[in-house]
Amino acid sequence: QQQVKQSPQSLIVQKGGISIINCAYENTAFDYFPWYQQFPGKGPALLIAIRPDVSEKKEGRFTISFNKSAKQFSLHIMDSQPGDSATYFCAALTGGGNKLTFGTGTQLKVEL
């Protein structure tokens, strides 16, 4: 069964700190790994995505680290801000498929 395991379930970080969310997968056919940010009462929005041919991708304060051999990938939010408080979902997609498989989500709270 296609699954993406995400941890932690919730995370509290001080303003200016680094938030780290981890995901692991089993299906080696996955070849696209996006991260989504969701605010309460809103739909998810694409934050950043990576393909397995690179080990890291950075966009502003957001970085994805990808470890193909371990089948793990993580999201790092540098200099975390209160406005980053949201739920974050990792996801995965196979090359031949069209259905995103979502992780269970991480509720991030950035405190002042």
Place this chain on the structure above:
Amino acid sequence: GAVVSQHPSWVICKSGTSVKIECRSLDFQATTMFWYRQFPKQSLMLMATSNEGSKATYEQGVEKDKFLINHASLTLSTLTVTSAHPEDSSFYICSAYGQGYGYTFGSGTRLTVV
């Protein structure tokens, strides 16, 4: 960037009535649209996938007669919750896929059945 408009953003209906939710891709053609259901503090649960002009493909356990999906054009898909009951109360989210645009999500619809 790609924009998906979902309406209404919230709706309250009486038990036994039907509710229609619209999902429109505003600036791209969506070859595939997806409908999700999300319970509080949980992940997105895929309900069905629809391609323009074709019947929707429902995920296991989703009642196709209760959740009617129509994808009449490359920019519009609708989800109709028929004979709604309180247990159908949830947050419904659509997503549209377009070549070159990836997956874009709507802003969601909060359905409350009373």
